[in-house]
Amino acid sequence: MQNPRLASRYAKSLVDLASEKGQLEAVNADMLFMQQLSKTNPDVVVLLRSPIVKPDKKQQILAAIFEGRINAITAAFVKLLVVKGRESNLPEIAQEFSKQYDVLKNISKVKITTAVPLDAAVLDLIKTKVQAGTDKQVKLETAVNADLIGGFVLETNNNLFDASVLRDLNDIKKQFAENIYVPAIK
Known part of the structure; x- marks a missing residue:
């Protein structure tokens, strides 16, 4: 894991937001999908960690991958990660989200x-x-x-x-x- 503290904080924020909006189950399913995607498709992880690909291009590619597959909250969260330059931590954040979800449930x-x-x-x-x-x-x-x-x-x-x-x-x-x-x- 690259940065466990960062992953924990972003995951906690997403858990809190999803709980507040009543979308915790849907966001959990999205995070499980992202974990599966990062395990089965290493090209996505390479894309997320690539400093060569510009953030707006990453946003377009991720929007095409996730279009119609993830919740609006999760889509906004992924967009925020790209804007903040934290998209490389998405697999770790998804894993940490699952851990926090399990503790919560x-x-x-x-x-x-x-x-x-x-x-x-x-x-x-x-x-x-x-x-x-x-x-x-x-x-x-x-x-x-x-x-x-x-x-x-x-x-x-x-x-x-x-x-x-x-x-x-x-x-x-x-x-x-x-x-x-x-x-x-x-």
Whole structure:
């Protein structure tokens, strides 16, 4: 993240404005769209960060990209960022907006990484188990990493629970490397 303080302040201002206007859900959807756009289309991020492209040209390009896809509040916010020369921070601001939205709506993000994709029934069971331990609404994010071999890795609220076979194998490898009985034999 280039400037987390700047992103936090702009995101807070947008959260406050959207709440005041009763458009918080629509603006959140727009910010999720912008996050997805910046992840899937690196050319947009390059455009936002380019010092060669003039601000009025950036405004035209962004207006063409977002036309009919985002709320008027979000469009005005993007225009303000371009005018102030802060358009390069748009991906970070969108990410920070989502974090502040989750705090405001009492939503906790949980990421589960497994070796194989999980079916819907197992995901629902995991979601209810995690939600039982907290008063927050849980937003479950899944990922697949074949290197885990089996088991899962659960990340929530800056906590990591690693119940993967890969971690177990690494622990065994470490125990063999630090075998205290081998030096005693010599």
